[in-house]
Amino acid sequence: MSPLSFSIPQRAVHWLMALFILFNLLFAESMEHVADALEDGVPPAADDLFGANLHAYVGISILALAILRLCLRFLQGVPEAPAVEPPALKIAAKITHGLLYLLFFAMPLSGIAAYYGGVEVAGFVHGGPMKLLMWILLVVHISGALVHQFYWKTEVLARMTHGVRKQV
Ligand code: HEM
Numbered sequence: 001m002s003p004l005s006f007s008i009p010q011r012a013v014h015w016l017m018a019l020f021i022l023f024n025l026l027f028a029e030s031m032e033h034v035a036d037a038l039e040d041g042v043p044p045a046a047d048d049l050f051g052a053n054l055h056a057y058v059g060i061s062i063l064a065l066a067i068l069r070l071c072l073r074f075l076q077g078v079p080e081a082p083a084v085e086p087p088a089l090k091i092a093a094k095i096t097h098g099l100l101y102l103l104f105f106a107m108p109l110s111g112i113a114a115y116y117g118g119v120e121v122a123g124f125v126h127g128g129p130m131k132l133l134m135w136i137l138l139v140v141h142i143s144g145a146l147v148h149q150f151y152w153k154t155e156v157l158a159r160m161t162h163g164v165r166k167q168v
């Protein structure tokens, strides 16, 4: 039988990852400066290096949390898709979540290849198409959560916050 809510560790990982991902999406400027400096063959500024390393460590933590998240999903399961959701939107939610999971791995790994391996094409895909896809998925994902909360007035958000006692 599937659980009614996400487990407390699953909720903690969801919100911690959300925080880290938003941080890396919004604060990547130093990484850009360091990439440009290395391309031009000049030493990067110390504060840019600090910012770039922070971006890298936060990104690597996202990768570690993604592995933990998959293990928790495998061991504890996840709630069923909400009953009120029309079948087409159930599929849309599955695809959105699937692509987000793919990016949880692809973004850090391409970033690592670019930063530590000097693979330029990985840096291009990381900061171009992957960044764009991540933003699009997040807009769709957050809109979906808000539609559930305020339009359908379901308790879907509660499954990821304080938990629910009956099937949503
Ligand atoms: C960077 C930000 C975020 C990312 C990457 C993200 C990612 C995900 C993923 C992949 C799932 C699927 C659950 C799983 O299998 O682990 C999920 C579930 C969920 N997220 Fe987010 N999320 C983010 C931010 C948010 C925000 C801001 C909200 C609220 C407005 C939200 C609300 C939810 C809810 C309610 C669920 C549970 C859906 C259900 O019960 O079927 N998420 N999130």
Ligand code: HEM
Pocket: 021, 024, 025, 026, 028, 029, 031, 032, 035, 055, 056, 057, 058, 059, 060, 062, 103, 104, 107, 108, 109, 110, 111, 112, 113, 114, 115, 116, 123, 124, 126, 127, 128, 131, 134
């Ligand atoms: C999910 C995790 C990550 C997210 C969301 C993320 C996000 C971003 C964003 C938004 C940019 C700026 C792109 C632009 O506006 O042009 C960027 C650039 C970059 N990031 Fe990340 N990043 C993540 C993980 C990492 C990791 C783990 C590393 C390395 C260890 C890394 C290395 C880089 C590099 C080298 C660039 C510059 C790419 C270039 O322009 O050549 N990132 N990242």
